[in-house]
Amino acid sequence: DAMVIQNPRYQVTQFGKPVTLSCSQTLNHNVMYWYQQKSSQAPKLLFHYYDKDFNNEADTPDNFQSRRPNTSFCFLDIRSPGLGDAAMYLCATSRDPRFAQYFGPGTRLLVL
Amino acid sequence: TQLLEQSPQFLSIQEGENLTVYCNSSSVFSSLQWYRQEPGEGPVLLVTVVTGGEVKKLKRLTFQFGDARKDSSLHITAAQPGDTGLYLCAGEGSSNTGKLIFGQGTTLQVKP
Numbered sequence: 022d023a024m025v026i027q028n029p030r031y032q033v034t035q036f037g038k039p040v041t042l043s044c045s046q047t048l049n050h051n052v053m054y055w056y057q058q059k060s061s062q063a064p065k066l067l068f069h070y071y072d073k074d075f076n077n078e079a080d081t082p083d084n085f086q087s088r089r090p091n092t093s094f095c096f097l098d099i100r101s102p103g104l105g106d107a108a109m110y111l112c113a114t115s116r117d118p119r120f121a122q123y124f125g126p127g128t129r130l131l132v133l
Numbered sequence: 134t135q136l137l138e139q140s141p142q143f144l145s146i147q148e149g150e151n152l153t154v155y156c157n158s159s160s161v162f163s164s165l166q167w168y169r170q171e172p173g174e175g176p177v178l179l180v181t182v183v184t185g186g187e188v189k190k191l192k193r194l195t196f197q198f199g200d201a202r203k204d205s206s207l208h209i210t211a212a213q214p215g216d217t218g219l220y221l222c223a224g225e226g227s228s229n230t231g232k233l234i235f236g237q238g239t240t241l242q243v244k245p
Contacts, residue, residue: 025175063221063235064176111175119225121166122233124175 024048025125027112033131034102042097042128044112052118053095055087056111058127064111070095071118099130107132135160137224139236146212147244154207154239156222163225165205166233167196170219179207212243 026045034040044053052071056064068077070089084106086098099106109129113122138157146152156165164183168176180189182198182205189196193216195208209216219240223233 027175061219061238061240063238066232069232113175118232119163121178121181122223123178124168127173127175129173 025112025114025123027110027125027128029128030126031129031131033133034099035133036104037101040099040102040130042099042110042112042130044095044097044125045093046112046114046125047093048114048116048123049092050114050116050123051092052115052122053089054113054115054122055085055095055097056113056124057106058109058111067097102130102132104132106130135162135224135234137222137234137236139222139239141239142237143240143242145242145244148213149211150243152209152212152241154220154222154241155204156206156224156236157204158224159203161202162234163202165198165202165222165224167205167207168221168223170221170238172218176219176221209241212241214243214245217241217243 024047028043054069055067058064066078067081067085068087084100089095109127111127112125115122140155166181167179169179170176180196185200185202187198193210197206219238221238222236
């Protein structure tokens with residue numbers, strides 16, 4: 022009965038090679054978030070969708086893009102991964118921006 | 134800018150001991166959430182507190198929201214090795230966009 026699913030759990034890519042991470046949810050939540058988390062640090066919000074409305078954080082690099090084709094799915098595209106982009110990427114959802122967020126298990130990205 | 138200061142950042146204790154983690158701010162939050170994150174996994178929501186002075190209990194975990202809704206604490210009684218993990222507090226920012234403001238996290242290690 023997984024609620025927020027992320028695939029793959031581990032992703033290895035090469036420096037500069039585009040990569041896409043995926044997130045799906047069975048909660049029918051309106052809001053979907055993407056976070057980047059580096060070792061033992063708090064998650065850092067990259068962007069979020071409220072329904073189809075995209076909200077980018079001011080300090081999110083242009084290298085990071087997102088797509089939400091429907092309510093259930095959201096993708097994180099990293100156009101040209103650098104070594105500094107190696108991190109855990111977390112997807113989260115919430116019914117409404119005022120309510121609690123539910124996180125997926127994350128995708129650990131390694132850049133070679 | 135709203136900030137949440139979480140302390141301590143690291144805590145290593147023996148099984149059976151009690152501990153308290155603090156989350157403090159000079160700003161008022163409409164709600165505050167506590168998460169636990171195990172290595173290689175996403176944060177798991179433990180509790181949301183919304184009312185000043187509120188106390189919630191989850192087995193051996195006790196959560197308190199300050200009367201002024203600027204601070205919160207997590208108290209664990211008789212810690213067990215299974216409590217090991219990263220504990221994160223997160224508050225909903227005043228802009229009401231659902232953007233969570235995270236504390237720096239507390240890494241807890243409970244030794245058997």
